[in-house]
Each structure stands twice: as C-alpha cells, then as structure tokens.
Amino acid sequence: MKNSIEIRDLSLNFGAVKVLTDLNLDIQDGEFLVLLGASGCGKSTLLNCIAGLLDVSGGQIFINGDNVTWKEPKERGIGMVFQSYALYPQMTVEGNLSFGLKNSKVPKDEIEKKIAHAAGILQIESLLKRKPGELSGGQRQRVAIGRALVREVEVFLFDEPLSNLDAKLRADLRVEIKRLHQKLKNTMIYVTHDQIEAMTLADRIAIMKDGLVQQLDDPRTIYNNPVNKYVAGFIGSPGMNFLDGQLKAGEPASFKMAEGSVDLTNYAFQQSFTDGQKVTFGIRPEHIVVGDEASEMPFSQEVEVEIIEPMGSDTLVWTKLNNQDFRFMLDGQIAINTGDKVNIGFDPKISSIFDEATELRV
C-alpha cells in the first residue's frame, strides 16, 4: 500500500525549546491515524506542521509523494477541522462552506453543487442560510467538517474536534466521523487527548510524549502490548495496576513481590532478563477475575475491599495488593460492600512487565 504522508526527521524548535525532534512517521493511503498524548506532547504542533501552518526547523514532509515542506497550506491538498470550530462568524453556513472554493476560483454553479453534496452527507441542508452564532456546538462542528469536505481534499486533519462538545454529542459525532471515513476513504489524521476517541476511531494510534512517538500500532496491540510503562498507563480507563517487585529466573520464571509471587509460565517475554532485575508488573483492572474462577488462575489472593465506585454496568473496586493500590472491575450487578474479603486472581499472559529504570517492556 502506498504512503499518503511521509514525515522524515522532522524537528521544530520554538527558540530554545525543542518541541519535535527527528520525528519519522509514515501514514498510509486511506488510513485513519490518531495522534494521542497528554497536552504539551507536541501532537497539535505536528498536525500544524503537516498542515503548513507552522514552519519546520528541520526535516521534510511528503504528501502523496510530493515534497510539501515549503508549500503553503492551500497547496497541500489538506482540509482541517479545529477544536473551536473556527467558523467565520460574519458569514452564513453557505458562506463558510464556499469560502475555500471561491478562493480557488471554482465556478459558481459547481460551488453550489459541491455545497449541496457536502450538506447532504452531513445533514446540514436546513442550516445553510444561518450564521454560526445561531447553531449549536454539534451543528457548528458539522459545518467545520463540511468546510473540509467541499474542497475534496486528499487528507483530513482534525485538531481535537470533539473536545468542546458535551459527552453525549461527542459520542454521536465520533461515530459520524467514523462513518464519514468509511464512506470517503480519505487519509485522516486526528489529534486527541481522549483515549476512547483514539481507540474507537483509529486504524493506528501514535502515542506521543515529549515530542517523540512512543508507540505506533493498531489500537489492539497498543492495548495488549504497550511498549513502555507510559503507554501502558495512558491507555485504558481505569488505568493499569502497577506492582513493584523483582524478576526471579528459573523454571518457571516468576515475579516476586514483598508479599507473594506470580508464576510467569504464560508470560511472553520479549527481552531476556537478569535474575533479581527490578521491574514493574502491570495488569489491567478489567483482566482481574473474582471468586471461584480466581482460584483457577496462575495467581490468586484474598484481599479486603476498601472503596467501591459503582458505574452502572461495572463496579470499580479499590483494594490493596502488595501494599499498593490495586483496582479491579466487577460486574455491576454483583453486590459488594466495603470491608468484604474477596478472592481475586489473574493470568500473567495478559499482563505487562516493565523494567523499573528504563520503563521498557520486558
């Protein structure tokens, strides 16, 4: 499959501050790539570089094989959707949609055709004569997407498009963006700090931290095999449990904590390790089993319930394991109270182990 966007050794400095350093990224044609990271990790900066809104300090950007490093945004064949919608307030929806087309001197009847087409896809036909001020947040963001849509660009860039919307609208529009992608099959790059958006939308996710891509993989791989502790802690809600301890070599190898140890027969090691290496053992709250099932697991232990957080479908239970906070998910229908003793267990096959010093997966 050919690459739609190639980023080669991209760096960007604001004065002495290095925001991006030697970043390389290949995005395939028709791919939905999500740039995910906490604020300040450089994800929006990267998107702005791809759009041509920021001049890079070093490196190259190719779009469809074309070196666009020095090109203006309009010459790059991109459309962009912003967090704050960025609709031109003095123009009607129709004016907003046609602005880009008018700038590229598209004939009038063709503009009308394209607007009608885009409005149909996004179901905003009835809003065309209104001003942005008269629209709701969801409608505004639809118009903003429409503005990229009418220009029939190769690449869509989304800069946290749903962050200003309330939870319900966000979920609705998320599905709509996915539907749009399935229909148009354009390359889309989507910046967000919301891992749910990333997981649900992405073909591949690039997790960024401090201007570097930590891991670039499909959502399932990132969820199951995080390359380092940062990625493991960032993905998943509620976050992964971490337990401190040491690795013990032997047949089978095991993870030794202050209290108890875990048999690692089922764990797929990706690196060799030394006996007594200090590591962090990670297991997701949703991978813990409770009760009779727990006893059949390679690891099980009885713990006391400290706090319960009912969330409807599930209940999140806080407890202590190895004297560290430990959470597990329980079916919401099961009755449980603070102070109860329960038997929990898990299979190390779906756990992750990270070196304590390098935080890389072992």
Add this chain to the structure above:
Amino acid sequence: MMNEPYGPRPGKILNPTRIMVYGVLIVAAIYYLLPLYIMITTSMKGLPEIRMGNIFALPVEVTFAPWAKAWDSACTGLYCEGLKTGFWNSVIITIPSVIVSIAIASVNGYALSNWKFKGSEVFFTILIFGSFIPFQVMLYPLVIVTRELGIFGSLWGIIFIHTIFGMPILTLLFRNYFASLPEELFKAARVDGAGFWGIFFKIMVPMSVPIFVVAVILQITGIWNDFLFGVVFAGTENFPMTVQLNNIVNSKQGVTEYNVNMAATILTGAVPLIVYFLSGKYFVRGIAAGAVKG
C-alpha cells in the same frame, strides 16, 4: 418567625459607601461642568450684561448674535470671515487623515499580530517607543522632511503628519485587537486558501467593527483638536478651526468680545463632542475589547 430572613435581602438606600461614591462623583461632575456652564451662558449674553461681572448668572436677555458672529464674521486680525473657513479646512484635513492613518495602522496591526516575521517584535517596540517622545522634539526634523518632500505648508503635508503621529497608538490598538481574535480562524482561512489581503478584508475586517469605531473616534478627536501641527504644517490657507479660533480669541482689536469668543470655542469643540455622544458606547466597548489581550 416574622424576623427570620426570607426572600430578597432588604437594601439600604443610603449607606456610608454610597454617600462617599455619589459625593465624589457629584464634585467631579461640577468641576468639569462649571466651565461649560459659564461658556454657554456667557455666549448667550450681550456685552453690557457680561461687563456687569456676574459670570455665574443666567443670561437676562438670550441672544444668539455672538454665535452667528463667531461662525460668520469674527475677525482674526487679517480677515473677518469667522470660523467657517477654519471649519471646512478642519473637515478637509480630518477626513483624509483619519482614513489614511487607520487604513495603514490596521494593516500594520494585522501583520504584526498574525504574520509575525523576524524582528517584528523589535519593529513593534520601536513603533510604540515613538509614542513616548514629545511631539515638540520631532517638530523641526519633520519640517525639514516635509520640506524636502515638497509638501510643507500644504494639505498633503498636514495629512502626512497626522498619519505618522497616529501610527503608534493605532497600531497598538489594532494589533491587540487582532491578537484577541481566535488564532484558529486565521489558520482556517489559510487552509481555505485565502492570502494576506483575502484574510484581512474577508475575515479580519468584518470582525473588527468595534475597534475601527474606536480608531475613528480617537483620530477624529485627536486631529480635530490638534493645534500645533495645524499651525506648523498646514500652511496659512489651510489653517484648521483650532488655529482660526486662537486667532480670533487672541486678536487685540477693539473690545474683547467674550461672548463671541465663548461661542467660537464651543463651536470648535462641538464636533468631537457630537462624535463622542453619538458613538461613545462603542468607544468604551471597543477600548475594553482591545485591552483584553496584550
């Protein structure tokens, strides 16, 4: 039960704070309005009545003759044409000066806030620094500059000078206002393929009506009230109203016609006053809007 707090809290109409606030406001208002009161009453009195010395008294016989004289036939020492020539000169000076200075300053402010170039901050600092230098210092150099350009003592000369001196404050005003507009709008317009002028005229200007109103008021008031540049750069036949007023008031022929002088002064000050009364609301709003972000 009856004394228990319920519903809206009873407000005291006069408490010490209120009395203080109103007291200060009333004193300030009197301080500023008294001279105006004296000007208006004196301008409507005849000379004999003025000579009686009761400057605070209301006119016994109301007359508008001094106003007519101030406008039409008051003498400056050379001519007896009143203020009307000065008025039209001021109009002719003010309109192009306001338009040219705002046109240039708005583009300046736009470029400085949205199209930052290497050294743009330094450029801006130097520009703002200009507003801290007393005008008088630059008077003689500017006389030489305009002379060399061949526009000294002409309408073009005075428009040129007003444009230059409006530049620092207007640029600051526009730059700050444009900086307060969401940056993403500017980015969106760039992605949509609009260029420097396209973004300026189609996106920025339509969103900036309040700050344009502020700039217009600021410039009309400043240029209309200017005396120094008018007397130096405009040339005798283009003397603005303020210069004409000075010549009328200071002409030492015969008796001093206080009523005519007062009427002439009010007439000269009327234009900025009217402009302010008609649009003061926008002025305050626009100034506040521009002040939010630096």
